[in-house]
Amino acid sequence: MSAASRRAIVAAIAVWILYAAVVVLVPDAADARTASTTPLVALLGAWIVALVGWTAIAQARPGSAAAGALAHRLPWIVFFGAWFIVWQLTTVKSGLLDPPYFVAPEVLIEAFRGDWTLLVRCLGSSALLFLTGYAVGSVLGFVTGLLMGWSRRADYWLHPLLQTVGPVPAASLLPLAVLVLPTTYAAAAFIVAFGAWFPMATMTRAGVRAVPRSYFDVARTLGANGAFLVRRIAVPAALPDMLTGLFTGLGTSLAALMTAELVGVDQGLAWYINWVKGWADYPRMYVGLVVLIIFCRALMILLFKLRSSLLAWQQNLVRW
Secondary structure, three states, X not given: OOHHHHHHHHHHHHHHHHHHHHHHHOOOOOOOOOOOOHHHHHHHHHHHHHHHHHHHHHHHOOOOHHXXXXXXXXXXXXXXXXXXXXXXXXXXXXXXXXXXXXXOHHHHHHHHHHHHHHHHXXXXXXXXXXXXXXXXXXXXXXXXXXXXXXXXXXXXXXXXXXXXXXXXXHHHHHHXXXXXXXXXXXXXXXXXXXXXXXXXXXXXXXXXXXXXXXXXXXXXXXXXXXXXXXXXXXXXXXXXXXXXXXXXXXXXXXXXXXXXXXXXXXXXXXXXXXXXXXXXXXXXXXHHHHHHHHHHHHHHXXXXXXXXXXXXXXXXXXXX
16 A cells, blocks of 8 residues: 555544544534534544544555445545534534534434434335336336337337427426326326336347448347347346436436326425425424435446446446
8 A cells, every 4th residue: 555545544534533533522512502512422423433443444454345445435534524524513513503503413313313303214115106206207218219210110100209299397287186196196106207208229129220230230130039039138238228228317317206296296305305494493404414415426336237237248348
């Protein structure tokens, strides 16, 4: 391990120890909203111990995956440590940022501990609604795009419809969906599915139409039928574009989910955030936002894992 890496590791550990010292030793402002710092100190202690252990593994095995991951994440570890110090000093320690709009980390931990069961239920509700709508929309988008990319007749009839209806914001269709569909939950799932359908259909069509004709000619020469051409040539060759459609649809479906939960359902992360905001309970609102961010980040990581497994053959050819 180089001297620069060792200095960076020392700086990372030092900044988090400094943050723990700020939490414990610097007195709170007289008019600041305070909460027990015990859970925060316990989390900090566990994180510092884990960081020291991570460092020991990296030093013992410099060529390991743990060492590479630590070296890659060190700047972010230092940044977040400095960010938490500034956050602590500008809120509860100095009162520079007034509550309840700005609160210290220990207040957020207290809000989470008091409401974690409802948050878990809301997260489960949002995940179920999103995964249902996103899966249905992605499958329908794949089928629509495959039909348009493979059949000129289907493309003649479907492509103008896609160009006309597809760009319409999914959230704007919620009143119509509530009117037509039997339940508000079905209407919410519909607009989430619509958000995934358009980019998936567009990119699947583009991917299938971009497959070189020579691939199909060679396969036909060897006796392949139409089903084989679709299953073993068109779809695998279009996978990069289809995955781009999945990534694009993820964002539009999440935006539709947030709108749907404000109108169409009585539980979910967006519903929770709007509900506690109505009570001016900003710490709980921030906690809901953090859970939502973690949920979105987890979905993105899962999609990247899916991409890496499906496109392992082009791992060093395409970087995105």
